[in-house]
Amino acid sequence: MRKRVPLNAIRAFEATARMSSVVKAADELCVTPTAVSHQIRLLEDFLQIQLFIRKNSRIELTTDARANVARITQALDLINEAVLCLEKSDEDVRRRLSVSASASVVSLWLMPRLSEFMKTAPEVDLNVRTFLSRKEAESQESDIRICNWQSQLDCQIEPLIEEEIIPVCAPEIAAQYGGNARDILANAPLVHVDRIQDGLDGTYPDWARYLTEYGVSRSDLSHGARFNQAGTAMEAADAGVGVILGRSLLIEKAIARGTLVPVAESYPIRSPYFMLSPWKTDGRETMQRFKDWIVGKVRTNELVHAI
Known part of the structure; x- marks a missing residue:
C-alpha cells in the first residue's frame, strides 16, 4: 500500500527547487507565495527533514533535497503525461471499433469489403475478431457482433441478412x-x-x-x-x-x-443473421457509421438477401 504523500506540497517544493524562487513557483502554480511557503513547510513536517536553507532573500536546497529533486521532477512529468493521455482517451474510444464474426464470415465475406469502409473512415482503429462457437462469441468483448443465432445477451439485436x-x-x-x-x-x-x-x-x-x-x-x-x-x-x-x-x-x-x-x-x-450492438451508443458515431455501412453492403449483395 502506497504511503499517502501530500502531492500539492510536493508540487510546490519541486517548482520552487526548479526555479530557485518561491515567487516564480507561485506564479507557475497560480497561487500566492505565502501558499507555496506553507506547502513547503507542510512537506518538511511530513518528511521530518529540512528541504531549503533560507539565506535572507535567497533559498538553497539542502543536500538531501538536491539528491532527490530530479527524481521528483521526473515523477511529476510522468503523472502529467498520464493525465494528458486520459484527456485524450474519450476521443480514442470514439475512434476505436471492435467487430466480431465467425472465422469463415470474416475471411470470405467481411474482409473483401473492409478496405472500402477503411477508405471512408481512415481515422477509425478497427479491431476484427473471429470466433468458432457461440460460447466464444458471447464471452469476448466486442462492439458489434455478426452472428446467426438469437442471442440472449442484453443488447440491441437487429436482423441483418438471410443466407441461402x-x-x-x-x-x-x-x-x-x-x-x-x-x-x-x-x-x-x-x-x-x-x-x-x-x-x-x-x-x-x-x-x-x-x-x-x-x-x-x-x-x-x-x-x-x-x-x-x-x-x-x-x-x-x-x-x-x-x-x-x-x-x-x-x-x-x-x-x-x-x-x-x-x-x-x-x-x-434461409438462415438468418443478426447484428448485435450495445443499447446505448452515445458518442459512438463510429459504431453507427459501421452499422450503416454494413447494412448498405447487404442491400447491394446479389446472393445474400436483406430482411
Whole structure:
C-alpha cells in the first residue's frame, strides 16, 4: 500500500527547487507565495527533514533535497503525461471499433469489403475478431457482433441478412456429369462440414436433409471429405474435392470468379443473421457509421438477401 504523500506540497517544493524562487513557483502554480511557503513547510513536517536553507532573500536546497529533486521532477512529468493521455482517451474510444464474426464470415465475406469502409473512415482503429462457437462469441468483448443465432445477451439485436444454402462445385466436376444437377447430386463426391453443436450453425441443413428435400437417394451419405470449418471446406470444394452445400455469404466471390458453379436449387429455408450492438451508443458515431455501412453492403449483395 502506497504511503499517502501530500502531492500539492510536493508540487510546490519541486517548482520552487526548479526555479530557485518561491515567487516564480507561485506564479507557475497560480497561487500566492505565502501558499507555496506553507506547502513547503507542510512537506518538511511530513518528511521530518529540512528541504531549503533560507539565506535572507535567497533559498538553497539542502543536500538531501538536491539528491532527490530530479527524481521528483521526473515523477511529476510522468503523472502529467498520464493525465494528458486520459484527456485524450474519450476521443480514442470514439475512434476505436471492435467487430466480431465467425472465422469463415470474416475471411470470405467481411474482409473483401473492409478496405472500402477503411477508405471512408481512415481515422477509425478497427479491431476484427473471429470466433468458432457461440460460447466464444458471447464471452469476448466486442462492439458489434455478426452472428446467426438469437442471442440472449442484453443488447440491441437487429436482423441483418438471410443466407441461402446452395450446392456448388468446381466447374470441372460439373463437367464430368454433363452439368446435370441430379447426376451430380447422386454421384459426385460430397464435402461435409461438421457443424458446432452449440447453436452457432443449428439452422443449416446437412446433405441428408438437402437430398431428402429434393428426392435424391444416395447410399454413401457418410462418405467424403469432412471439415470442422466452413472456410476450409469451401477451399476444398474450390480445389475440386467435391460438391458442398455452399453458404451464399461465403461462396459469392468464388461464383463471381467462376471457380465454383451452382449445381441445383437452394434449400427452401434461409438462415438468418443478426447484428448485435450495445443499447446505448452515445458518442459512438463510429459504431453507427459501421452499422450503416454494413447494412448498405447487404442491400447491394446479389446472393445474400436483406430482411
